[in-house]
Amino acid sequence: MASTIPWERVRRAGDKLTTPLLPDDYLRLLNPLWSSRELRGRVEKVVQETDDAATLVIRPGWGWRYDHRPGQYVGIGVQVEGKFQWRSYSISSPPVRKRRTITITVRAMPEGLLSAHLVNGLEPGTIVRLALPEGDFVLPDPPPQQLLFLVGGSGITPVIAMLRTLDRRDTMPDVVLHYSSPTPDRMIFREELARLSEKHEQLIFHELHTDTDGMLDLADLDRICPDWRERDTYACGPGPMLDAISEHYEQHDLEDRLHLERFSLELGGEGGEGGTLTFRNSGKTIEVDGATTVLEAGEEAGIGMPYGCRMGICHTCTLTLVSGKVRDLRNGDEYGNANEPVQTCVTAAVGDCTLDI
Amino acid sequence: MAIKDVQEYMHLTDDEVEQLGRELDAIRQEIEESRGEKDAAYINRLIRIQRGLAAAGRLTLMLGTQRKETRVPAVVAGTTFLALHKILENMEIGHNVMHGQWDWMNDPEIHSSNWEWDTAQPAEQWKHSHNYIHHQFTNVLGYDNDIGYGILRMAREQKWHPANLGQPVYNALLATLFEWGVALHDLDIERIRKGEKDPKEMKRQLKQIWRKGRNQVVKDYVVYPALAGRQWRTVLTANLASNVVRNLWAYVIIFCGHFPDGALHFTEEELEDETRSEWYLRQILGAANFKGGPLLHVMSGNLGFQIEHHLFPDLPSNRYAQISERVQELCRKYDIPYTTGPLHQQYGQALRTIIKLSVPNSWTSSDQPEPPTPSRERRRKSDAERPPRRQELGGWSRSAAGARG
Numbered sequence: 001m002a003s004t005i006p007w008e009r010v011r012r013a014g015d016k017l018t019t020p021l022l023p024d025d026y027l028r029l030l031n032p033l034w035s036s037r038e039l040r041g042r043v044e045k046v047v048q049e050t051d052d053a054a055t056l057v058i059r060p061g062w063g064w065r066y067d068h069r070p071g072q073y074v075g076i077g078v079q080v081e082g083k084f085q086w087r088s089y090s091i092s093s094p095p096v097r098k099r100r101t102i103t104i105t106v107r108a109m110p111e112g113l114l115s116a117h118l119v120n121g122l123e124p125g126t127i128v129r130l131a132l133p134e135g136d137f138v139l140p141d142p143p144p145q146q147l148l149f150l151v152g153g154s155g156i157t158p159v160i161a162m163l164r165t166l167d168r169r170d171t172m173p174d175v176v177l178h179y180s181s182p183t184p185d186r187m188i189f190r191e192e193l194a195r196l197s198e199k200h201e202q203l204i205f206h207e208l209h210t211d212t213d214g215m216l217d218l219a220d221l222d223r224i225c226p227d228w229r230e231r232d233t234y235a236c237g238p239g240p241m242l243d244a245i246s247e248h249y250e251q252h253d254l255e256d257r258l259h260l261e262r263f264s265l266e267l268g269g270e271g272g273e274g275g276t277l278t279f280r281n282s283g284k285t286i287e288v289d290g291a292t293t294v295l296e297a298g299e300e301a302g303i304g305m306p307y308g309c310r311m312g313i314c315h316t317c318t319l320t321l322v323s324g325k326v327r328d329l330r331n332g333d334e335y336g337n338a339n340e341p342v343q344t345c346v347t348a349a350v351g352d353c354t355l356d357i
Numbered sequence: 358m359a360i361k362d363v364q365e366y367m368h369l370t371d372d373e374v375e376q377l378g379r380e381l382d383a384i385r386q387e388i389e390e391s392r393g394e395k396d397a398a399y400i401n402r403l404i405r406i407q408r409g410l411a412a413a414g415r416l417t418l419m420l421g422t423q424r425k426e427t428r429v430p431a432v433v434a435g436t437t438f439l440a441l442h443k444i445l446e447n448m449e450i451g452h453n454v455m456h457g458q459w460d461w462m463n464d465p466e467i468h469s470s471n472w473e474w475d476t477a478q479p480a481e482q483w484k485h486s487h488n489y490i491h492h493q494f495t496n497v498l499g500y501d502n503d504i505g506y507g508i509l510r511m512a513r514e515q516k517w518h519p520a521n522l523g524q525p526v527y528n529a530l531l532a533t534l535f536e537w538g539v540a541l542h543d544l545d546i547e548r549i550r551k552g553e554k555d556p557k558e559m560k561r562q563l564k565q566i567w568r569k570g571r572n573q574v575v576k577d578y579v580v581y582p583a584l585a586g587r588q589w590r591t592v593l594t595a596n597l598a599s600n601v602v603r604n605l606w607a608y609v610i611i612f613c614g615h616f617p618d619g620a621l622h623f624t625e626e627e628l629e630d631e632t633r634s635e636w637y638l639r640q641i642l643g644a645a646n647f648k649g650g651p652l653l654h655v656m657s658g659n660l661g662f663q664i665e666h667h668l669f670p671d672l673p674s675n676r677y678a679q680i681s682e683r684v685q686e687l688c689r690k691y692d693i694p695y696t697t698g699p700l701h702q703q704y705g706q707a708l709r710t711i712i713k714l715s716v717p718n719s720w721t722s723s724d725q726p727e728p729p730t731p732s733r734e735r736r737r738k739s740d741a742e743r744p745p746r747r748q749e750l751g752g753w754s755r756s757a758a759g760a761r762g
Contacts, residue, residue, distance in 0.1 A: 016580050017415075019572040020473035025466075026408050038466055077463075082397030084463040129465075316463055323745075338746045341470060 011036075024062070032127045033061030039130040041076075043122055044101060049188045053107040053154065054119040055092065059100055060130060066097040068133035070161040071234075071261070074104065075131030075311075078114065078122070084129060085114045086316050090158035090236075090261075091133060094165040105188060107154040134311070137236065137261035138162075142171065144232040148225055149177040150216075150245055152237025153186075158261055159236060160189050163196060163203070172200040176225045180208040180216050180237070216241075218248040229254060236261040275352040279303050280322060282357075294319075294326060294344035294355065303357060305344060312346035319344050324353030359498055359514045359622040363638050369691060377691055378634025381668060384683050388672050389461075397462050399675045400450070403655075404467070407445040414438030415581060418595050422588040432595050439599035441656075444606055446475045448658025449674060455484055457671045477536050477570040482543035482562060488750045490743075492670050493636075496615055496643035497623045500738050503615065504622065506531070506538065507547040510714045512622045517717045524715035528708075535604035535611075536573075540566050553739065606656075609704050614663040616707035617645040618724045619696030628744060636747070640667035641688065646681070646697035653700070654678065664695065671749050 014023035028035035033042060041058040048054050058076075060066075068074070074091050077084045093103040108119040139147075139162050149159050156179060166172045177197075181187040187207065197205035206224055208216055221228045235245045235258065242260050249258040274290040277297050286301040288294075295317050298305040307317045312330060318341045325336030326347040334350060335342050344355075360366045364374055414435050421431025451474030453459070459467045473480050486502065494500035498514055505511035508531060510521045531538050544562055548554045577596040582589035614620075621642045631639070644663040654661050654677075662677035665684055672680070688695040697703075706724070713721040 016572075016576060019576050020475055020569070021408075026412060029405055029408055079397065079462075079464075081393045082395075082462055083393075086463075315465060315468075339750070 033059065035061060036063030039063050039132065041102075041128050041130045043124055043126045043128060045124055046119075046122055049105060050107075050186050052119065052186070053105060053188050055103050055105045056118065056122065057101050057103050058128065058130070060102060064102075064130065066095050066102075068095050068102075069138040070094055070165040071138040071158040072133040072135040072161075073158070074102070074133050075129075076104065076118075077129030077131075078118065078126070080114065080117055084316075086129075086131075087114050087118075088131075088311070090135075090161065092157045092160050092164075094161060094168050096168070105154070105157045105160075107188070135261070137234065137259060139165075139234075143173050145173050146227070146231040147173055147175045148228055148231040148233045149175065149179075150233060150235040150237070150241075151177065151179045152216075152241045153181055154188060155236035155238070155241075155261070156188050157236075159234065160192070162234070163193070167196055167200070172202055175200075175203045176206070176228075176231065177203065178206045178208065178216065178224060180210050180241075182211040183209055218244060221248075229257075231257070232259070233257055234259045234261075273350050275324070275349045277301070277349055278352070278354040280354055280356050288349055290327075290348050290350070291329075292348060293329065294342070294347050294349065294353070297349075298344065298355070298357070305357065307345060310345045312343055315343060317344045318342065320356040322354040322356050325350040326353060359512065359624045360642075361624045361626040363623065363627055363635060363642060367638070367693070369638075369693075373691060374634045374638060375632070377687060377693075378632070378637050380687055381634075381637050381684075384680060385669055385672065388669070388676050388680065392461055392673060392676075396673050396675060397464075400454075400459050400462075400467060400673070403445065404450060407442050407450060410438045410442035410445070414442055414599070418592050419581065419585050422585060422591045428588075428591065432591060436595045436599050436602070439596065440602035440606075443475060443599060443603040444656055447603065447607060448610065448660065449655055451475065451480075452658050452660075453674045455480055456488060458673045460671075473569075475573075477540035477566065477573050478542065479565045479569045482565065483539075486543035486545075488670070489746055492667065492750050493747050494628070494743065495640055495667060496621065497625060497628060497639075499625055500628070500743060502542070502545055502547070506542060507545065508538070509711060511616055511710060513714065513718050513723055514622065514624075515714075517714075521715050524711050528711050532605055532608040533601060535608040536600065537570075539607075540570055548739070609700075610657040610660050612707045613645060613647050613700065613703040614660055615644060616710055617696060617698070617703040618706045618710075619694055620645045621725070637668055638693070640664065641684070641693055641695070643667070644696070645703060646695070647700045647703045648697055649700060651678075661700075664697075669749075 011023050017023070018026060022037055024035035024037045028037075028040075033040055040061040041064070042061070043056055044059050045057040046054050047057065068091050070091075072091060073088045075086055075088050077086045079085075089104040089106055091102050092105045093099070093101070106115050106118045108116040135158075137158055143166060149162075151159050159177070163175075163177070166175075177193065179187065179193070184190060184207070187209075190207070193205050197203045210216075225231070229252065233245075233249070235242055246255065246258060246260060249255050274288050274292075276285050277288055277294065278285045279298060279301065282303065284301045284303060286297050288297040292300075295305050295307055295310070305317065306319070310317070312328075321335065321340050321342045323338065325334055326342050327334050327350050328343075328347050330346055335347070336350075339356075364371070369377070414437075417431050417438060418435035421427045421435060451472060454467055454472045455469050455474065457469040460469050465471065469484070474483070491501055491503040496504065498504065498512060505515065508527050509524055510517065544559060544566075545554060549559065577600065578593055581596060582593040585592040623639060623643065627635075627639065641664055644667045646664050647661045649657075649661055659674035659677045660666060662674075662681050665677040665680045666674070668684065669680065685695055687693075709724065713724075
């Protein structure tokens with residue numbers, strides 16, 4: 001396979017022909033995937049997994065490197081009624097370039113318009129936008145010798161990517177997988193997991209059907225997996241479940257062993273100074289500190305804030321800053337021109353601000 | 358003529374003006390709520406056509422000129438494609454995208470924050486000089502630099518100077534070199550002349566213009582001619598011709614926006630405590646439409662609906678025709694003049710004003726009724742002296758621009 005670098009150079013030389021646009025702006029009209037200006041993908045297939053969950057097989061366009069780490073998630077933007085909506089989903093496929101596709105598995109949430117659209121309304125051939133893979137919920141390389149996965153519902157998606165990778169590379173360590181789902185029918189990847197545990201005797205697969213057997217009581221861990229204290233634990237599932245797990249591990253002083261997937265944002269930069277945020281249309285105000293993002297503050301104040309990825313990728317949350325100054329928590333950049341658009345999910349107030357919403 | 362207080366000049370009461378404002382707000386809301394798939398398809402299709410024209414034009418000129426028998430048709434077709442591509446890109450696509458008309462799609466590739474249009478002026482400077490200065494202070498003497506662009510005397514209230522005698526010549530030059538006139542627009546020549554411009558800001562702007570202008574020149578006058586080999590001269594001439602055609606067309610359309618006879622000028626008193634509804638009213642009185650078929654409107658960036666564009670600068674241009682019917686209804690209801698006419702008549706009036714105002718006022722008669730009050734001093738204002746920016750005019754940002762140039 002040819003390296004991608006010479007192509008980058010060719011395209012850069014092509015800038016002279018297409019300025020102020022990029023060659024990709026023209027090439028994508030020939031094939032929507034021939035552009036690295038924005039990462040794109042084409043939905044090749046929609047595979048129904050359960051009644052309310054489907055796997056999207058996506059062929060990424062230029063600029064995708066197939067080097068995600070199993071467990072990472074990807075932002076996906078889909079145009080619904082003319083408007084791009086962004087969400088993040090775990091990549092469920094192992095990182096294999098040869099396949100030329102990635103898969104994400106989505107469960108239609110009762111109140112989630114976009115997830116329902118992804119599961120039921122997406123035609124093969126649809127072009128979607130992608131963001132680069134992100135996330136720290138990943139296995140170290142080489143994998144730990146003893147693993148425990150505590151999974152609830154669609155939280156299986158990052159875990160299946162890890163298990164598939166361990167299977168492919170034939171490096172399956174001693175693994176206990178505890179997977180809770182309301183019923184067997186709603187259990188995504190149930191058959192595949194059963195197959196994997198048959199193939200690898202060091203993979204123990206516990207199913208828990210919460211509609212009949214009730215929720216996982218963490219006190220039962222001693223019975224289900226007596227050596228859980230010695231295992232590196234990866235937990236992914238609904239918020240309350242993760243809260244209970246992290247509390248349990250804290251009680252046993254084992255938080256170092258626990259890895260959680262919460263789709264939260266890592267904000268490295270300095271905070272703002274804080275101040276009073278005013279939301280112009282409603283006139284509501286809220287006092288904030290310099291670490292709270294404008295988006296979080298707005299939600300706390302009861303404003304219907306637009307949001308998408310909540311990590312500064314998709315720009316869905318962009319609002320007009322009427323006055324004041326905000327700081328980008330990722331890099332410390334400040335924005336304060338009159339009526340400047342700002343990404344509320346990654347910025348915090350530097351003094352008093354007024355927003356147009 | 359210049360109007361000190363629009364409401365005083367009109368027959369409308371406070372309540373009627375507020376009522377008009379509410380009705381216009383209702384139109385805006387209706388359009389905002391009905392934007393959807395069809396509108397997105399419109400702009401995407403237009404971009405596809407425009408980029409197709411660009412590619413077709415470049416290829417026709419590069420390949421078609423190589424053989425003697427195809428040379429003439431290739432030059433004619435190639436120049437036409439290129440001119441159409443530039444016109445569509447600048448007017449219906451670039452201008453409107455930079456107004457934020459398509460920001461609602463949440464598509465980073467069609468967004469006002471990072472669109473760079475295919476002309477010499479950097480987008481950031483355009484968004485300041487046009488979206489903010491011109492759209493907020495439309496036709497207010499001393500505030501809106503688009504009244505004559507600092508080169509022409511376009512209002513009788515502007516003081517006559519012997520240099521104005523050359524107006525017909527400046528006008529012809531501006532028309533031919535319109536791209537470069539626009540490129541320098543945000544520098545604000547008048548404030549530079551009076552030494553009021555911050556030199557640091559000027560240097561930054563000049564650097565930006567230089568970088569972008571150089572790329573434009575290199576593309577049209579060096580790279581593409583070079584690719585044509587021995588036919589470099591033919592391609593260079595064709596590229597030049599397409600730029601001139603675009604310049605002339607853009608100039609005519611833009612001059613029809615605010616210079617025909619019905620479009621009024623205002624004084625700064627009008628800006629004092631101006632409400633949103635009064636701002637709407639000023640937009641209607643300060644702009645002029647022209648009539649034409651759908652093709653003419655697309656080729657002019659829907660600026661034939663200049664009044665609608667000024668009322669709702671950030672609503673998608675493909676909706677202006679529909680909005681126009683509603684606005685005309687309102688104008689009839691409130692008995693407000695709605696200036697429109699065929700393109701040649703509107704441009705003819707603008708040209709007549711250019712010529713008449715090249716000489717002192719006393720030599721010619723005004724084509725518009727006299728203002729109720731004489732006007733006062735009109736020095737150019739800096740941003741700091743102007744009232745704060747209206748939010749529907751969108752942002753312009755220093756950080757986002759200059760990424761590519």
